[in-house]
Structures are given as C-alpha cells and as structure tokens.
Amino acid sequence: MVDVPHALAVNNCTVGLELAYAAAGVVAGDEVIVPALTFVATANAAVRLGATPVFADVTSDDDLCVDPADIARKVTDRTRAVVAVHYAGFAADVAGIRAALDARGAAHVALVEDCAHAPGSRARGGDARCGSLGAVGAFSFFSNKNMTTGEGGMLTTRDDATAATLRLLRSHGMTTLTWDRHRGHAFTYDVARVGTNARMDEIRAAIGRIQLRKVLGANARRAEVVRWYREGVRARGAALAGLAIPFSGDHYGEGSHHLFVVLLPRGSDRERVMTSLREAGVQTSIHYPPTHRFTAYASTPSGAAELPRTDAAFERLLTLPLGPSMTRAQVDLVLDSVALALR
Numbered sequence: 001m002v003d004v005p006h007a008l009a010v011n012n013c014t015v016g017l018e019l020a021y022a023a024a025g026v027v028a029g030d031e032v033i034v035p036a037l038t039f040v041a042t043a044n045a046a047v048r049l050g051a052t053p054v055f056a057d058v059t060s061d062d063d064l065c066v067d068p069a070d071i072a073r074k075v076t077d078r079t080r081a082v083v084a085v086h087y088a089g090f091a092a093d094v095a096g097i098r099a100a101l102d103a104r105g106a107a108h109v110a111l112v113e114d115c116a117h118a119p120g121s122r123a124r125g126g127d128a129r130c131g132s133l134g135a136v137g138a139f140s141f142f143s144n145k146n147m148t149t150g151e152g153g154m155l156t157t158r159d160d161a162t163a164a165t166l167r168l169l170r171s172h173g174m175t176t177l178t179w180d181r182h183r184g185h186a187f188t189y190d191v192a193r194v195g196t197n198a199r200m201d202e203i204r205a206a207i208g209r210i211q212l213r214k215v216l217g218a219n220a221r222r223a224e225v226v227r228w229y230r231e232g233v234r235a236r237g238a239a240l241a242g243l244a245i246p247f248s249g250d251h252y253g254e255g256s257h258h259l260f261v262v263l264l265p266r267g268s269d270r271e272r273v274m275t276s277l278r279e280a281g282v283q284t285s286i287h288y289p290p291t292h293r294f295t296a297y298a299s300t301p302s303g304a305a306e307l308p309r310t311d312a313a314f315e316r317l318l319t320l321p322l323g324p325s326m327t328r329a330q331v332d333l334v335l336d337s338v339a340l341a342l343r
C-alpha cells in the first residue's frame with residue numbers, strides 16, 4: 001500500500017520509532033527535532049537512545065503539523081534526525097521540511113515519519129503515501145488506530161541498507177534467525193550489533209493482513225463523516241460561532257482522518273464543555289497535552305522550549321468522536337451537544 005520495497009512488522013510503533021531513529025544514526029548525545037503536539041512516544045523513543053528531543057512548534061491554528069521554519073531555526077551541529085508526525089492523519093509538510101533543512105546546510109539530517117495516525121494518507125500536493133516520504137516511516141496498529149492488531153506496528157523504507165539494519169535491530173542484532181537455520185541456510189549466528197526483540201507474532205500478523213484490506217475503505221467512510229461534521233458546523237451558524245476545524249482546504253492532501261480535532265471558541269471553559277458532553281453521552285479527549293509540558297520533560301533542557309502556537313492551540317483543542325461506522329444522526333447528536341455545551 002505504501003509502495004516501498006521494505007515493510008517490517010514490529011511489536012508496536014514506540015519501539016519501532018526507537019529502531020527507526022537508531023537506523024537513522026541517532027546515538028547518545030545527538031539531538032532529534034520533534035513536534036511537541038504529538039503523543040509522548042515520539043520524544044520518548046529519542047530519550048531512550050540517550051538523545052535529546054528538541055521541540056518545534058506547530059505551523060498555525062489550521063496546520064497543526066510541525067513548522068518547517070521552526071525546524072530550520074532549531075538545527076544545530078548535533079541534530080541527527082527530524083521527525084515529521086502526520087498529526088490526526090494529515091501529512092506534515094515533508095517537502096517544506098526538506099527544503100528548510102537544505103537551506104540550513106543540513107541536508108544530511110535524516111527525516112523520520114511518525115505515521116501512527118496515517119495509514120493510507122498521502123503527501124501534500126502528491127500521490128505518494130505517508131511512510132514513503134522519509135528515511136523510515138513508523139506505523140502503529142494499536143487498538144485505537146485506523147487499522148489495528150491490538151498492539152503492533154510496521155516500519156517502511158525505500159533503502160535496502162536501512163531495511164537490513166532495522167531487521168537486525170528488531171531481533172537482537174542476530175545475523176540469522178531460527179527459521180533460516182531450520183531451512184539449512186546457517187548453523188549458528190553472530191550478533192552484529194546490539195538490538196532488541198521488537199518482533200510481531202504471527203497471530204497478530206494474520207489479523208493485520210485482513211485489516212490492511214479494510215483500512216482504505218474505512219478511511220473513506222471517515223472522510224464522509226468529517227464532511228458531515230463540516231457541513232453540520234456551517235449549518236449551525238451562530239450556535240457554533242468561533243469553533244474552528246483545522247486542516248481546512250485541499251492543500252493538505254488526502255488524510256486518513258484518524259482524529260477529528262476542533263478548536264473551541266476562544267475563552268471557552270474546556271472542562272465544562274467536556275463535562276457537559278459526557279453527560280450527553282459524547283466521549284471527547286485532548287490530543288495532546290504538549291510533550292514539553294509533562295513533568296518528565298519540563299525540568300530538562302528540552303522543556304525550556306518556547307512554543308507559543310502549540311500553547312495557544314492546546315488551550316482550545318478538543319477531539320470529537322470519529323469512526324468509520326458513525327452515522328449522520330450521530331454527527332448531528334454530537335454537534336447539537338457541543339452547541340448546548342457552549343451555550
């Protein structure tokens with residue numbers, strides 16, 4: 001689906017990111033530029049390698065993916081990798097990031113894609129799928145994702161040498177595995193570099209093969225639900241005035257619509273809105289508390305990042321229900337409940 005020669009199943013995306021960063025050459029003491037508006041795993045995976053995450057801001061209230069210009073500002077001699085998170089299932093501006101790195105004389109910096117939200121998403125202004133745009137793409141098949149194996153993930157890459165490194169790292173660094181030896185290809189093995197056990201098991205892989213057949217159809221259903229949401233917000237006029245839906249316009253490319261995120265009107269009391277929605281039977285969540293604000297990061301050098309646009313967007317963020325089986329009546333129920341909550 002991603003149209004790359006190598007796809008390696010792993011046990012989850014978090015460990016997959018660790019492998020991806022390591023294959024990109026990240027070692028202790030390096031810096032990895034990551035957005036703060038993402039799940040904490042994006043940064044944690046760098047810290048687990050002894051690297052320092054350097055947080056970059058979102059582009060705008062409408063484009064909640066990482067800002068190429070802010071990445072360019074944050075490049076140093078120690079920068080080894082940049083992570084593009086395709087937030088909510090919309091491709092980050094990968095071409096813009098590459099151009100910004102080139103302009104800074106940092107063409108050698110590896111670009112890793114965090115594709116946890118983006119199975120089936122396409123690049124901005126192109127047909128290429130997320131997962132084929134950088135050195136390595138890391139997908140999640142966790143149970144709340146667009147396609148799932150319960151826990152699980154996949155790494156994609158175009159590069160043969162990178163794939164060989166990822167394969168080694170996935171299985172303790174062993175040069176041959178039990179199956180190779182059973183087939184008579186080898187009698188023993190060497191350990192070429194220190195790796196881990198990041199393998200997916202066959203039962204999950206079997207589930208994943210069925211899920212893979214369904215994911216693009218499910219994404220199309222999600223896109224239809226998002227259209228109903230957008231129409232419903234417009235139709236409600238003043239009752240939802242000030243409520244913004246990010247990623248407006250066609251230039252973001254085809255999204256997987258993993259999350260339906262809105263920005264509440266400025267000055268709204270989000271907790272009261274969430275409480276009112278819960279009472280109406282509507283589940284909401286917040287994607288995400290920015291990583292640099294968490295206790296584990298706030299007191300480190302990474303936590304000193306100034307990210308005014310991330311902070312401003314975070315104040316207003318709310319994720320509304322979205323799934324492939326939602327009906328138009330359910331979308332109306334959600335939006336009527338939001339209007340009541342805001343009133």
Ligand SMILES: Cc1ncc(COP(=O)(O)O)c(C=O)c1O
Pocket residue numbers: 012013014015038039041042085114116117139140141142152153
């Ligand atoms: C953006 C992002 N990156 C990484 C992960 C980690 O994925 P996993 O749960 O498969 O480890 C998630 C989700 O959980 C995510 O949303």
